[in-house]
Amino acid sequence: MRNKHSWMVLVLCFCCFLLVMKCSVMEESAGVFQKVSQIVSSDKESVSKTTKALRSGFGDITEEEEYYIGRAVAAIILSRYPVYQDDGLHHYVNSVGKAVVFHSERPETYMGYHFCVLDTDEVNALSAPSGFIFISKGLLKRCEDEEMLGSVLAHEVGHVQKKHGLQAIKNARLVEVFTLLGKKAVEKHTPQDLSQLTDIFEGALSDIVEKLIERGYDRKYEYEADRLSVQIASRTGYNPHGLVAFLKTMEPDPPSAANKGWFKTHPSAENRISRAQKEIAALDHIPPKIKARTTRFKKALSRLQ
Amino acid sequence: MKRPSWWTGFIIVFFLLVSFLLAKSLVVQIKTTHLRTEAQFYAQTIAVLNSGDTVEQLETKNGWIKVKSSKGAVGWVHSSAVKPKRFALLSMAGDLQTKASSDEVALAGKGFNKQVEGEYKVRNPGLNFALVDKILKIHISPSEIKDFLKKGQLGEFRGEQ
Known part of the structure; x- marks a missing residue:
């Protein structure tokens, strides 16, 4: 009898150990196990330590926070470029965009993906965090079929999927905001905190806009977005040569456009083409180009002025 | 009538613990998402899930997760709409008097x-x-x-x- 009880106690202890390990592993997966402490309302220091431990980099920005950053970046872009007024065209571009998004690894964001056509002849495409994607009239005019448009949108979706916009935020700002939030985690923002948070928010937006519009992402991010474009477009069913065909329209860069939009913020088309071709060659299956898609593309863009 | 043995109690506790260990809780991280009949975005909607709702993972398929909602509805959500629910039974700092989960702390700390x-x-x-x-x-x-x-x-x- 005693042996039986001892055995049961041992198994129960093992179960409890597993239970504890489960909780530990879950915390560890977030990289915070060593620093997690729990809070009582009176223990602000503990809360501060915990929140700082929980959030330390761009990956710890929540979906909701990313949405508010993306909204503000979108508002800045829309203060520089007017929106092209054509509901039918927007409906078509959003349909192509959604088709591509559904075949990406991050099809769901806080409020979903939204695609907007900018009324400018400048050739440009921009993606703000959380899925606000802008494509210029000038770029649309360079696309000859839905394969090219789908590939360009897949490139922008790739930037959102990998959170390249958020990675532009200087780490010092994130440390500052997480520290501030850690100290005030259990309180409502006071006017002073709100002012300080908004200062950091403005700084973060400035970091993103500088990369997005002024200087462009690092080359490695552009190459990564091209790689994702090939993968996402082919998974959707688009012929991924659409990206290569589009890039070919971008070389040689016309001198008049050299310091504007895409030409200013993206690496040279030549390097990108050879890399994209290698990605395409590695695919198991290359979807064919379909005439029905080109027909609807031409119809949707027929009124573009 | 024979009294339930130690073994009966032990087996019940054992299975309860094993079920808990196997269950994986997820929390909705976007504003709203749909619980769908199939692992497709245009499949029929069974229920709407809101940010912070907790669901239990049942199985996974090509980036989709079959889940059971707190109200018992079973359907598919995309993995990008949810994240593992984290909770801390242990406190490495030694403070075991408290109850807040790390999720609650993260939520309270949103900026x-x-x-x-x-x-x-x-x-x-x-x-x-x-x-x-x-x-x-x-x-x-x-x-x-x-x-x-x-x-x-x-x-x-x-x-x-």
């Missing part, structure tokens, strides 16, 4: 939100957030997407004439 946007708008009155809201209203219904994919021979309709 850039509507309140911050409001302050930012006051400082930057030239920015047109109304236009951003207009863009957010562009909506393509699931049936329109399905039709678009079908006519363009995209997605699951590849190769169809």
Whole structure:
């Protein structure tokens, strides 16, 4: 009898150990196990330590926070470029965009993906965090079929999927905001905190806009977005040569456009083409180009002025 | 009548613990998502899940997760809409008097939100957030997407004439 009880106690202890390990592993997966402490309302220091431990980099920005950053970046872009007024065209571009998004690894964001056509002849495409994607009239005019448009949108979706916009935020700002939030985690923002948070928010937006519009992402991010474009477009069913065909329209860069939009913020088309071709060659299956898609593309863009 | 043995109690406790260990809780991280009948974005909606709702993972397939909601509804959600629910039974700092989970702490610590946007708008009155809201209203219904994919021979309709 005693042996039986001892055995049961041992198994129960093992179960409890597993239970504890489960909780530990879950915390560890977030990289915070060593620093997690729990809070009582009176223990602000503990809360501060915990929140700082929980959030330390761009990956710890929540979906909701990313949405508010993306909204503000979108508002800045829309203060520089007017929106092209054509509901039918927007409906078509959003349909192509959604088709591509559904075949990406991050099809769901806080409020979903939204695609907007900018009324400018400048050739440009921009993606703000959380899925606000802008494509210029000038770029649309360079696309000859839905394969090219789908590939360009897949490139922008790739930037959102990998959170390249958020990675532009200087780490010092994130440390500052997480520290501030850690100290005030259990309180409502006071006017002073709100002012300080908004200062950091403005700084973060400035970091993103500088990369997005002024200087462009690092080359490695552009190459990564091209790689994702090939993968996402082919998974959707688009012929991924659409990206290569589009890039070919971008070389040689016309001198008049050299310091504007895409030409200013993206690496040279030549390097990108050879890399994209290698990605395409590695695919198991290359979807064919379909005439029905080109027909609807031409119809949707027929009124573009 | 024979009294339940130690073994009966032990087996019940054992199975309860094993079920708990095997269950994986997820929490919705986006504003709303749909619980769908199939692992497809244009599949029929069973229920709408909101940010913070907890679901139990049942199985996974190609980036989709079959889940059971707190109200008992079973369906599919995309993995990008949810994240593992984290909780801490242990405190490495030795403070075991408290009950808040790390999720609650993270939530309490959220920073850039509507309140911050409001302050930012006051400082930057030239920015047109109304236009951003207009863009957010562009909506393509699931049936329109399905039709678009079908006519363009995209997605699951590849190769169809």
